[in-house]
Amino acid sequence: MVAVLKKALAEALVSFYPFAGEIVQNRHGEPEILCNNRGVDFTYAYADVELKDVDLYRPHVSVDGKLVPVKMHGVLSVTQLKCGGLFIGCTFDHRAADAHSANMFLTAWAEIAQGNPITLLPSFRRSLFNPRRPPQPHKSLDKIYAPLLSMPPPPSADDHDHLTSRIYYVRSNEIDRIQSQASYNGTRRSKIESFSAFLWKSIAGAGASGDRSKTIKLGIVIDGRTRLSGKTTSLDCYFGNVLSIPYVEASVDELQTTSLKGVADIVHECVAAASTAEHFLALIDWVEMRRPKPAVVKVYCKDENDEAAIVVSSGQRFPVQKLDFGWGGPDFGSYHFPWGGETGYVMPMRSASGNGDWIVYMHLMKRHLDLVETRAPHVFRPFNSDCLNLACKP
The missing domain is CATH 3.30.559.10 (Chloramphenicol acetyltransferase-like domain)
Structure with a gap:
């Protein structure tokens, strides 16, 4: 499952390439996306806990720095639980994209993982x-x-x-x-x-x-x-x-x-x-x-x-x-x-x-x-x- 996620992620970033770049300052001091193909940090971990024991009611206890990395953007983590379930956590810079854009990316990622074409290709017409x-x-x-x-x-x-x-x-x-x-x-x-x-x-x-x-x-x-x-x-x-x-x-x-x-x-x-x-x-x-x-x-x-x-x-x-x-x-x-x-x-x-x-x-x-x-x-x-x-x- 992890191999499928990683391979599909690399393919999804081809179309959603700003997520593979970095936020930098231009000569005027404004933030802009540098599309340098830096890529996304992908981490895999195993947690010796059952899903029922994960405290999702208090995400500052269970999610911060564990199921979702501390780094604020450009990171994806997959955590396998003792029972075989997976938690997928990713972070992105809100200056690059809003929730609508992130939703497009997540949907496309899942479509690629199943071998299907992307339903909604992103447009960058500024x-x-x-x-x-x-x-x-x-x-x-x-x-x-x-x-x-x-x-x-x-x-x-x-x-x-x-x-x-x-x-x-x-x-x-x-x-x-x-x-x-x-x-x-x-x-x-x-x-x-x-x-x-x-x-x-x-x-x-x-x-x-x-x-x-x-x-x-x-x-x-x-x-x-x-x-x-x-x-x-x-x-x-x-x-x-x-x-x-x-x-x-x-x-x-x-x-x-x-x-x-x-x-x-x-x-x-x-x-x-x-x-x-x-x-x-x-x-x-x-x-x-x-x-x-x-x-x-x-x-x-x-x-x-x-x-x-x-x-x-x-x-x-x-x-x-x-x-x-x-x-x-x-x-x-x-x-x-x-x-x-x-x-x-x-x-x-x-x-x-x-x-x-x-x-x-x-x-x-x-x-x-x-x-x-x-x-x-x-x-x-x-x-x-x-x-x-x-x-x-x-």
Whole structure:
């Protein structure tokens, strides 16, 4: 199995060659991909443990530096378990590709392993994102993005709390219930909007200081491919980053006293404002006018008045059911995003079972994780092998 994975990986990197390169700085100090065919580090290991004993609920214990290498990009590891099962972990640099691009690569890798042609070949047409002449940036973007050097320094670290990662199993009936409670009068909110509103409102009760005036920022990752695709141009196969991260903020008091429907309305308005072609065209212009100075999404910069800052990214397109390398589909798959900032990160993904249940990766302050588990244990079930009712198998 390891030989099949390694051979198919080498073939997949022919089409997805940026993953075999390196991120370097150009003469202006901007990051760019050097396609030098450096390749990907491939490691194989054996772990004398059973699958049922792997603590996937706490990935910082079982995954970091073990099932996924410490090196942050350009590494793939295969770990064989005592029972014969395999864990496949890979890292990539987010500056080179977003989750949509990574999904394309993973799917192509599995297709090659089975001897099939790649269904979706990547496109690298950067000219699709050339700025307009003259550029037409919107002032509203100044509320979302800022030059990196203009942001305040992060608040001092709290020795009694820290960001940590957990993985939950959320059943489909709970997702449907939350969506129903967030919708009204024929207005149906999406599942990701409803879930984000529920999480945002739930965390509002975790103010350790009891200061209800503190704010909680919520960012939502928006993929611009469908927004920018026209009648003659489709961006489904575009490899790179086509993302925007609008955000909203509200005080702890506002979130606690507003109904879930009202909070979902706020989330929907935030998403709708950035879900247009004009938003992404203006963002391209905004970036172009400030090059080569780096910029940052403001939600990633937590300040002293923030109780929390969280980014929710939908992993609903994570192709876990397609990742069959020739010996059957996987029983579990998840993204893992333990970055070193002050902002939390949440990604709900479809379960490999295909029954509508979710796997939810959450990287938040420990007190916030403890709170949502206490307040909604029926929603956030700690992930373990019993969630999948599986036997350890290849």
